[in-house]
Amino acid sequence: MRLILDLARGMLARRRRQTVVSVSGVALGVAFFIAIAALMRGFQTYFVAQIIDVAPHITIKDETRRPPAQAAEIALPGAAVEVQGIKPRDRIRGIRAPGDKLAMLEAMEGVAAAPVLSGQALLRYGSRDVSAAVTGIDPARHRRVSNIEKDMIAGSLEELRATANGIVIGEGLAIRLGVGLGDTIGAVSPAGVALSMKVVGLFRTGVQALDQQYGYVLLKVAQVLQDRPNVVNQILVRLADVTRAEPLARQIEARFGDRSESWEEQNQNILTVFVIQNAIMYSVTGAILLVASFGIYNIISTVVFEKTRDIAILKSLGFTERDIQLLFLVQGMVAGLLGAIVGCLLGALMIEALAQIRFGLETPAGNDRFILARDWRVYLAASIFAVLAAGIAAVIPARRASRLDPVQVVRGAA
Incomplete structure (x- = not known):
């Protein structure tokens, strides 16, 4: 050789x-x-x-991936059965037993979870009205599943606890409303509840959809505003290893029954x-x-x-x-x-x-x-x-x- x-x-x-x-x-x-x-x-x-950076790794929602099977389909599996005109059952929207589910999630290694209540509200300042998505959070838990705190350009999340009916909004939303730090705005929910809120913080993520349409309040304040006491409609999960998101989301959905979406599924396209x-x-x-x-x-x-x-x-x-x-x-x-x-x-x-x-x-x-x-x-x-x-x-x-x-x-x- x-x-x-x-x-x-x-x-x-x-x-x-x-x-x-x-x-x-x-x-x-x-x-x-x-x-x-x-x-x-x-x-x-x-x-x-x-x-x-701007979204949770897994989002657990208060809905199911598929509607529950009807009685005829359960009684005659595999038969030529067609069910028509089924109206969805009236039920209170919200994740059931969120405290127990949070405890089970937080017991997992490398997993942080936080409950939220998201809903639409009409924010009003003077004669200007802007529709926004107002999310109720627990600041102590939310900072572990979101990086919103590092995107703050004025104020802080802790001001939500120190101020009655405080709200943190995106910089783009503040510009649309024409407000600044310390201004008081009105908020009206689809449930008809109206609250006066003080702007205690501004954030800028660089994502226009978030900066122009999102606001954060205390979870209890959001429950009052949406007239949904003791209810959360999402649980946000953040992982130490992001590659575990998809398999863990499937495990969570199989265990809890609530629709669980990983960041890969939400951004599949x-x-x-x-x-x-x-x-x-x-x-x-x-x-x-x-x-x-x-x-x-x-x-x-x-x-x-x-x-x-x-x-x-x-x-x-x-x-x-x-x-x-x-x-x-x-x-x-x-x-x-x-x-x-x-x-x-x-x-x-x-x-x-x-x-x-x-x-x-x-x-x-x-x-x-x-x-x-x-x-x-x-x-x-x-x-x-x-x-x-x-x-x-x-x-x-x-x-x-x-x-x-x-x-x-x-x-x-x-």
Whole structure:
């Protein structure tokens, strides 16, 4: 094997210009693969982090995923039964026994839970009326399942406890109402209950739908406003490991019977777009590497053509077809490996260069640059793909070299 490596190195070294061109093609392909993957994966990671940052990992709702089976369907399972005109049963909306469910959830490792009561209300200031979603929370519990506290730009959640009928609203909602910190606004719920509330805090998440339409009050205040005493309609769950959200949501739903949605389910369309985006990205960058591998195919084919007599001599000295084939495969793999190493270094430099670019834009999330993912697995995947592409490109000329008949070569040369 050492002799084959020395021969392969010598053949590549004698054609330095062609070898450098082929290695450079592979290196550029690997570098572009790494840089584009860093851009795309960084953006996706940032986007998912933003979703996770402003929303709970699991939301338990006061509804069931499917309506309960009717008596005829239970009595005659699998029969040709059609039930029509069924009116939903009147019942008090709300999660039953929320205290027991909260205790069971909080007993799980790495799980934090908080009850909320969400409902619509008409906020009024002077002659301006704005519809908003008012959510009743327990500040002590809510800060463990939400990052709303770090998005506060004025006041704090604790002011809800210190102020009678205090409310924390989004910055966009405050602008729509024309109010500021310390102003008193009116709130009217669909139940007809009207309360005067004092603005004790403002928040800005960067998500317009939240900043322009949401407000937070104490849970007891929300229950009074919605005329639903001792009722909660959602339990928000946050996990230490976000990858557990989907399986845990299915377990919670099977145990409690309440509809439980993970952040993956709530954002399924967006995550599907990411899958398509990744497929396009890897197809394009893979095509670049395949095109670069044709350079290796050309150089190996040229070496085989020029070294026909040398191949005949090697066979006459006892080299088998397998040895000859391995000789040229090693040349392709070495060129691919050199291209992968140089490409990884070049890719790292491209990522650092992209990280220095500034857009000069003010964004709510505070980012004015490319979001880049520096993942060693991307480097490994690009290197493996480059070496495999180089090996595959060398297969055809290597097989052609191994099938040369030394007698015919020597006779033709004579």
